[in-house]
Amino acid sequence: MQNDIARSKEAQQAQTVRVKPRWHMTVLHIVYYLIMIAFLVFYMLPFWGTVMTSFKTNSEVMTTTPIMPPRQWTLEGYASAMEELGQPLMTSLLVTLFGAAGSVFLGSICAYGLSKWKFRFNNVFFIALVAATYLPFQAILIPLLQTINALDLYDNVWGLVLVHTVFGMPMCTVMMRGYYADVPDALIRQAMIDGNGVWQIYRKIVVPNTKIATITVFVFQCTSIWNEMLFALVLGGYDSKPATIALNELAGTMAAEFNVQMAGSLILALPVLVLYIFMGKYLISGQMSGAVTAS
Amino acid sequence: MASIQIKDMSVSYNKGKSYVLDKLNLDIKDGEFCVFLGPSGCGKSTAMHCIAGLLHPASGEIRFGDTVMTRAGAKGRDKIFVPPQERNIAMVFQEYALYPNMTVRENMSFALKTKKAPKDEIEKRVSYMAQMLSIEQLLDRRPAELSGGQRQRVALGRALVRDPQVFLLDEPLGNLDAKLRDQVRYELKKIQLQLGITTIYVTHDQTEAMTMADHIVLMKDGHIMQQGTPNELYDHPENEFVAGFLGTPQINIFSCEVRDDVLDAGDFRLRIPQELRASLAPYAGKRVDLGIRPSDFELASSQENAIAAHVDSIEPLGDAYLIYVRIGEKVVVFKYTGEHAPQDRELLLTANMKKLHLFDPQTQERINQ
Ligand SMILES: Nc1ncnc2c1ncn2[C@@H]1O[C@H](COP(=O)(O)OP(=O)(O)O)[C@@H](O)[C@H]1O
Ligand SMILES: [Mg+2]
Numbered sequence: 197m198q199n200d201i202a203r204s205k206e207a208q209q210a211q212t213v214r215v216k217p218r219w220h221m222t223v224l225h226i227v228y229y230l231i232m233i234a235f236l237v238f239y240m241l242p243f244w245g246t247v248m249t250s251f252k253t254n255s256e257v258m259t260t261t262p263i264m265p266p267r268q269w270t271l272e273g274y275a276s277a278m279e280e281l282g283q284p285l286m287t288s289l290l291v292t293l294f295g296a297a298g299s300v301f302l303g304s305i306c307a308y309g310l311s312k313w314k315f316r317f318n319n320v321f322f323i324a325l326v327a328a329t330y331l332p333f334q335a336i337l338i339p340l341l342q343t344i345n346a347l348d349l350y351d352n353v354w355g356l357v358l359v360h361t362v363f364g365m366p367m368c369t370v371m372m373r374g375y376y377a378d379v380p381d382a383l384i385r386q387a388m389i390d391g392n393g394v395w396q397i398y399r400k401i402v403v404p405n406t407k408i409a410t411i412t413v414f415v416f417q418c419t420s421i422w423n424e425m426l427f428a429l430v431l432g433g434y435d436s437k438p439a440t441i442a443l444n445e446l447a448g449t450m451a452a453e454f455n456v457q458m459a460g461s462l463i464l465a466l467p468v469l470v471l472y473i474f475m476g477k478y479l480i481s482g483q484m485s486g487a488v489t490a491s
Numbered sequence: 492m493a494s495i496q497i498k499d500m501s502v503s504y505n506k507g508k509s510y511v512l513d514k515l516n517l518d519i520k521d522g523e524f525c526v527f528l529g530p531s532g533c534g535k536s537t538a539m540h541c542i543a544g545l546l547h548p549a550s551g552e553i554r555f556g557d558t559v560m561t562r563a564g565a566k567g568r569d570k571i572f573v574p575p576q577e578r579n580i581a582m583v584f585q586e587y588a589l590y591p592n593m594t595v596r597e598n599m600s601f602a603l604k605t606k607k608a609p610k611d612e613i614e615k616r617v618s619y620m621a622q623m624l625s626i627e628q629l630l631d632r633r634p635a636e637l638s639g640g641q642r643q644r645v646a647l648g649r650a651l652v653r654d655p656q657v658f659l660l661d662e663p664l665g666n667l668d669a670k671l672r673d674q675v676r677y678e679l680k681k682i683q684l685q686l687g688i689t690t691i692y693v694t695h696d697q698t699e700a701m702t703m704a705d706h707i708v709l710m711k712d713g714h715i716m717q718q719g720t721p722n723e724l725y726d727h728p729e730n731e732f733v734a735g736f737l738g739t740p741q742i743n744i745f746s747c748e749v750r751d752d753v754l755d756a757g758d759f760r761l762r763i764p765q766e767l768r769a770s771l772a773p774y775a776g777k778r779v780d781l782g783i784r785p786s787d788f789e790l791a792s793s794q795e796n797a798i799a800a801h802v803d804s805i806e807p808l809g810d811a812y813l814i815y816v817r818i819g820e821k822v823v824v825f826k827y828t829g830e831h832a833p834q835d836r837e838l839l840l841t842a843n844m845k846k847l848h849l850f851d852p853q854t855q856e857r858i859n860q
Contacts, residue, residue: 389581
């Protein structure tokens with residue numbers, strides 16, 4: 197497979213080299229690039245403004261346009277933002293890591309059962325899970341709050357972890373079921389023949405062969421939990437307030453301190469950005485090649 | 492090690508609307524090399540998966556020795572199903588099913604590790620088997636880096652390193668080139684003899700079946716057409732399907748009329764030999780199918796029972812010639828083992844009268860004993 201791709205790439209290159217550019221092709225290319233650059237500017241300008249503003253002093257924010265680079269670069273904004281966001285960031289980190297790990301773990305087990313084993317009401321379970329992913333959180337907010345209160349987990353990091361684990365699980369299951377369906381049944385049968393039970397097969401065959409899927413789903417969960425506000429607002433209370441809420445409060449309390457707000461936004465966005473950059477290299481497919489005949 | 496008994500086993504993939512296997516009965520002796528042979532789609536893999544415990548039959552029973560492994564169709568507590576991981580079988584799947592996350596060495600050690608065999612024992616067996624199958628240089632590669640033939644040998648090696656009750660091999664040589672196939676076939680047979688482990692081998696290739704089997708089970712559409720030793724099936728096919736399936740080139744079939752003491756094929760007549768008279772008596776005046784294998788013809792030395800044939804083409808095989816001749820309108824193959832191919836275009840052939848196969852055209856069943 198990989199060889200084929202490599203070969204077809206070579207072939208493509210060989211072709212592009214051979215085609216002599218004609219004048220109207222060149223004009224067309226220039227037009228393409230102009231359009232693309234226009235879109236790039238359109239998309240990047242707000243981000244650019246955010247970055248520039250975050251490095252300005254408070255007084256400069258008032259006197260210059262957002263897209264102008266600061267005359268005097270400063271980390272003042274970041275320092276103030278961190279003062280407010282430090283503790284909430286830790287909360288967010290804990291909630292995100294444990295919440296994502298929990299939901300991926302449960303989702304993975306559910307997905308394994310649903311995709312690789314036949315049991316009664318298999319389909320009913322799956323449909324229920326899909327339905328759960330469409331559940332509007334607003335609709336269950338009050339009972340949820342009462343439940344969390346009853347469990348004495350209000351204003352508690354672990355309360356948020358629990359909620360995110362439970363509510364992330366259906367989505368993780370649905371996503372992972374798709375990936376697990378690609379693990380050939382022949383491998384599962386072979387592992388059984390080789391003397392392995394249901395859990396050994398999960399541990400030794402399914403999980404090691406779907407690492408990329410797990411990472412992808414994990415990153416997806418991390419992003420959505422990290423950026424989540426509704427549960428954070430309702431269940432987070434004061435002591436275990438996640439960073440999204442704290443950032444929002446920055447905007448509310450310190451009106452017009454745009455440098456601090458922008459710095460806070462960037463701090464909040466950074467982990468997600470880094471995660472995506474590192475994930476890129478895992479998104480190479482072809483994990484299963486060599487397992488079974490192509491027929 | 493164990494014998495295998497299958498009693499009245501039926502299998503359906505659609506809850507009883509149609510049966511892929513229909514009341515299959517089978518007895519495989521301890522240590523025997525049994526080949527399931529038959530055209531694609533006749534249910535060989537299905538039968539094997541039932542034995543492995545990967546499929547639940549609709550009804551019937553499977554025993555290894557005295558132990559019931561599967562008993563289906565019974566009510567309540569009589570139902571028995573031993574899961575595959577507890578049957579102690581080694582299996583090669585048609586699709587290889589190599590674990591992509593493991594190297595060849597890890598693939599081959601996997602089952603033994605699961606059974607917690609001692610490390611040096613695993614090491615020893617893996618390297619021995621790798622040598623037998625000439626895959627030593629591949630041990631540290633992953634399946635994705637292997638060719639189809641190499642993968643197949645790894646899959647075979649992974650099964651053979653184990654010490655199971657039963658080997659189940661589903662077309663394990665299908666993807667090897669001719670030379671390698673002969674070599675691996677020889678090694679495999681040798682290993683099986685040495686280990687003395689009951690083996691079921693699935694193939695659609697009659698040469699493989701003939702050369703390796705102690706016992707052939709020839710199947711068609713979920714039914715056993717005939718079972719026995721390779722020679723029994725070849726020399727004594729019980730029906731036209733078996734006669735046609737075994738032997739290359741295929742057996743020649745002529746439709747004949749039984750008249751007085753001759754078999755009249757229209758283009759030639761054969762005097763019915765004494766030993767066939769009794770079995771042909773009920774067919775007097777009716778038609779029968781006469782089968783003659785290509786190797787059972789020879790050049791005629793007298794006019795008696797001679798068949799006039801016109802040579803169409805000659806294919807040299809090295810040690811023999813395949814001569815395609817026309818008898819009347821019918822093209823017939825004749826395997827000639829003489830030193831030089833005959834020069835004449837017009838030949839006189841005789842059939843070996845001791846090796847005639849007679850079948851009822853309606854039932855396709857064998858007539859002569
Ligand atoms: N999983 C399945 N679902 C439905 N039908 C099947 C399945 N597997 C095999 N069959 C059918 O059962 C018959 C026998 O298949 P199989 O045992 O694989 O044949 P063989 O191995 O002899 O080629 C075929 O007609 C095939 O289409
Ligand atoms: Mg098959």
